[in-house]
Amino acid sequence: MKKFVRSLTGFVCITLMLSCAASICSAQPPQDPGVCSLDKLEEKVKNSVVVLYGQMEDSSLRMFCSGPLFERNGNKYRLLAAAHCVSDDDLRRVKAAAMPIRWFVTFDNPNDYSFMEVKLLPPGYQSVGDDIAILELESDKDLPFIPLSDRDPSVGEDFINVASPNGLGKQLFHGQISKERLNLPIVSGTINWRHNALVQTQSGPGSSGSSIVSRCSGKIIAILVGSISYPNRGTPNVVVVPASRINKYYSASKDGTYKYLDKDGADSSSFWA
Numbered sequence: 001m002k003k004f005v006r007s008l009t010g011f012v013c014i015t016l017m018l019s020c021a022a023s024i025c026s027a028q029p030p031q032d033p034g035v036c037s038l039d040k041l042e043e044k045v046k047n048s049v050v051v052l053y054g055q056m057e058d059s060s061l062r063m064f065c066s067g068p069l070f071e072r073n074g075n076k077y078r079l080l081a082a083a084h085c086v087s088d089d090d091l092r093r094v095k096a097a098a099m100p101i102r103w104f105v106t107f108d109n110p111n112d113y114s115f116m117e118v119k120l121l122p123p124g125y126q127s128v129g130d131d132i133a134i135l136e137l138e139s140d141k142d143l144p145f146i147p148l149s150d151r152d153p154s155v156g157e158d159f160i161n162v163a164s165p166n167g168l169g170k171q172l173f174h175g176q177i178s179k180e181r182l183n184l185p186i187v188s189g190t191i192n193w194r195h196n197a198l199v200q201t202q203s204g205p206g207s208s209g210s211s212i213v214s215r216c217s218g219k220i221i222a223i224l225v226g227s228i229s230y231p232n233r234g235t236p237n238v239v240v241v242p243a244s245r246i247n248k249y250y251s252a253s254k255d256g257t258y259k260y261l262d263k264d265g266a267d268s269s270s271f272w273a
């Protein structure tokens with residue numbers, strides 16, 4: 001999710017649409033807040049998602065992507081992200097090398113924009129389709145998390161997604177699984193999305209790593225990693241990495257058998273941009 005294009009025409013259109021919407025809403029009778037409020041799953045997903053920032057060389061914080069907390073072990077929480085947000089592939093050594101900076105997360109809550117430092121665990125190797133990363137957060141607080149499913153998405157399945165596209169803060173989206181497995185070779189640089197799934201939803205730069213949570217099970221069935229589109233040629237297809245691939249990577253990473261694990265801790269700054 002690396003491209004952000006803004007035009008004056010688009011801004012004007014959006015402004016007009018918002019103005020019209022406001023005038024329509026003002027003419028409607030007050031709504032019962034109990035009828036229009038978020039349901040429990042939507043609220044839980046929203047509260048479990050954090051926004052990931054990296055500390056740059058000038059000490060400023062730059063937003064990279066969104067991701068959900070999915071596991072707790074004592075005072076340690078694990079959260080998901082996309083590998084392309086935090087690392088790049090060292091094609092010469094055939095290893096995934098992490099970007100050598102400090103990482104922080106915020107829950108992006110209106111009353112609490114505090115930042116907490118997180119530790120990046122060995123990321124996935126994007127060239128084989130493992131556009132997955134996991135980070136660790138230590139906290140004594142009782143934080144909400146959404147568990148990772150042991151099954152993959154099904155065509156037509158409804159889901160919830162919370163992300164911070166374009167850095168505008170956490171937003172709630174809905175969608176459906178449109179294709180369980182993408183067999184075509186979709187490759188751009190070191191990113192390879194073949195054998196992942198497609199969904200129909202909205203996304204933007206900053207949505208990478210955000211959770212695709214099944215309405216049926218209430219669990220994470222995939223993470224969003226990007227979109228495939230052509231200028232002025234139809235609706236973009238949003239790509240997600242299914243749960244089975246995440247579980248396989250995570251299991252191998254934990255026991256040290258992940259083939260592309262960078263045990264030497266190579267500095268990726270020479271080729272990461």
